[in-house]
Amino acid sequence: MDLIGTKAYQRQKYKSIRKEEVKRNSDLFSTKLEDVLIEIVNQDDKRCIGIYWPLEGEINIKDLKYLSNQSLALPAIDQSGRMNYYEWKTNSLKKDAYGIPAPVNQTALKPEEVKLLLVPALAVDLKGFRLGYGGGFFDRLRSEKSWRSIKAIVIIPKACISLTPLPVDHWDVPFDGWISEEGYFEAHSSNS
Template identity: 50%
Template sequence: MAGEPGLDDPKPVWRRHFRQRRADQPEAQQERLLEQALSGVPPLLRPDQRLGLYWPLAGEPDLRELARALPGRLALPAIRALAENRRLGYEVWKSADPLRLDAAGVPAPAPAGRPLPATALGLLLVPALAFDRRGFRLGYGGGWFDRLRADPSWRAVPALIVAPATCAVEQLPVDPWDVPFDGWLSEAGIEWLQPVERSGL
């Protein structure tokens, strides 16, 4: 699309471009995205499954109202220091629970809980600066979700990118370690790249 970075441009150029685009999203568009999440996400989960949500940073769609639709069934990502390594995992979170910054400076459950196994989650929602029609996501450059989803047990958990439809492009630059997502959630609804066999689908 005209005015967008080219595939030869480095990812930081793309990030600057789409940070601005996302910041310019009208409030009504954000509200429609939340409505799509509230109507479309809960039926995708079995009663014994949790939703992997996220704590919204500046400009990211705020989907925390899903806590009312799925009481006691949410988990937030948390980056914890394990020995000399830092890893992303998901921990149980309820809307009234306190939060504390994790090892990457993002609000996460406090005190730190035990990471949940992949089998406890039925769906992951992950925000993005941009995404393409192949399911690749442009994030902030930490690579946390790519490393998590390189594990086959986590790759088996359906995962949707969350972003406004105006942040969709035909093709993003990708690195060898980038792991594509199963689809996306925008104000236009949920779009799967491939059928996903889950309760309610």
């Protein structure tokens, strides 16, 4: 078995790369993210932008709450392993089933109430396949047609963009693109 081609190997490799890059470029990410959102998001569209609460080593985008006039939503995972998004209206957050802060005291949003998903990753390849931690939460959510129709973008350092295809399972759902410290890039479709 080729260990380099396994998701476990790739996760270990990219986790350390990402950690160093995020430390080195954290200010660049905030500025670039704001610039990109102004370009790609219809400012008059009042639907929420789904973001994430950053875990250790992930790019911190939660300050968008204070820097943007856009409504934001955070994901939460329930006891059954289902991920839902909730509008982030106040600073009153509770921990979800995995201990991640979320506005779980709100009503879960329907897909039509969300216009964009910004998602963390350990790596992404040029076709938009994301390497996460292995829980499959985003893949399960985005396997539903209504959620799959929402533009979903990975937030990632340039050093974690794999020029070679990442290991993929049949349930993996590619993302539409990524935002790095260099800006926004669309993923190449599998027909390219």
